[in-house]
Amino acid sequence: MNKLKIDFEKVDGLVPAVIQDADSNVVLMLGYMNQEALDITLDTKKVTFFSRTKNRLWTKGETSGNFLNVVSLTVDCDNDTVLVKARPVGPVCHTGDDTCFSEENRSKTFFIDELRAIIKDRKNNPTDKSYTTSLFAKGINKVAQKVGEEAVEIVIEAKDDNKELFMGEAADLLYHYLVLLEAKGYELDEVMDVLIDRHQKK
């Protein structure tokens, strides 16, 4: 993250910085950075701009607490725009909106990857109290059977109109499906490869 070759003279001392949610990929806001703002951003891992209206350095969240925690920082092809991938602590815009473009920043599918990591950990480092560990201990047949049971339960809820119950079964099915993949020693990415491949053949 330190080899950023920005020619600040070419850009009159300020480069635009596009801030993107590192997990959902939604564009959150745009600000400007001078050399000092960039250095502070890199040092503190909190997005810091040079505010043209305040005419001073401004760490996003310094008053609201809604910091933007830096995940990565890259410079574009001609070294005059910065792309910051960050995780927002709270709403990004001063209006209370998720983004400065009045968009919702809702995708939480990144949590699937976190869940997969937890499931893998429960397999590799068994703990007595973990339900996931107990599933792995019972073996592949039991895990597969659970996926079948959860599939039947979501079918039953699909016929009814209770969103809460349906969501519970949807979560159960997804969780047990991920456990089954892990029990088989396969990665979700391999399933994605099959889907991408099918899509490209069309």
Ligand SMILES: [Zn+2]
């Ligand atoms: Zn805003």
